Amino acid sequence: MLQQIDLLIILHDLDLMFKEYSEKDFSEKAMGFRIKHLEELKQARKEIEEQIDPELYQRYERLNEKYGRPIAPVINGICYGCFIRMPTSIATQSDRNIKIITCENCGRFLYWVT
Numbered sequence: 001m002l003q004q005i006d007l008l009i010i011l012h013d014l015d016l017m018f019k020e021y022s023e024k025d026f027s028e029k030a031m032g033f034r035i036k037h038l039e040e041l042k043q044a045r046k047e048i049e050e051q052i053d054p055e056l057y058q059r060y061e062r063l064n065e066k067y068g069r070p071i072a073p074v075i076n077g078i079c080y081g082c083f084i085r086m087p088t089s090i091a092t093q094s095d096r097n098i099k100i101i102t103c104e105n106c107g108r109f110l111y112w113v114t
């Protein structure tokens with residue numbers, strides 16, 4: 001089963017794809033594909049959204065509006081959303097990619113790379 005943080009990352013990917021497909025210039029010939037893909041993306045997004053805790057989803061939407069990038073990786077203990085070093089108490093948690101953790105400084109959802 002996917003963790004909530006995985007679902008949030010997927011949701012954000014879909015949002016970026018949606019944005020790309022909405023903004024890209026398409027030729028007449030490609031228009032049909034574009035509309036089809038937008039529909040598919042909408043459907044996929046709905047499926048992901050339904051698996052996310054409603055409270056988390058609301059937070060995601062708020063952060064997305066505020067930053068445009070609501071999720072940030074943590075590499076070597078640093079939040080790559082705001083470049084602040086995480087307190088060691090947070091960074092050493094063994095369940096850090098299972099539990100939802102947000103940056104104390106910028107509020108973004110965090111996932112640990114290293």
Ligand SMILES: [Zn+2]
Binds near residue numbers: 079082104106107
């Ligand atoms: Zn941060």
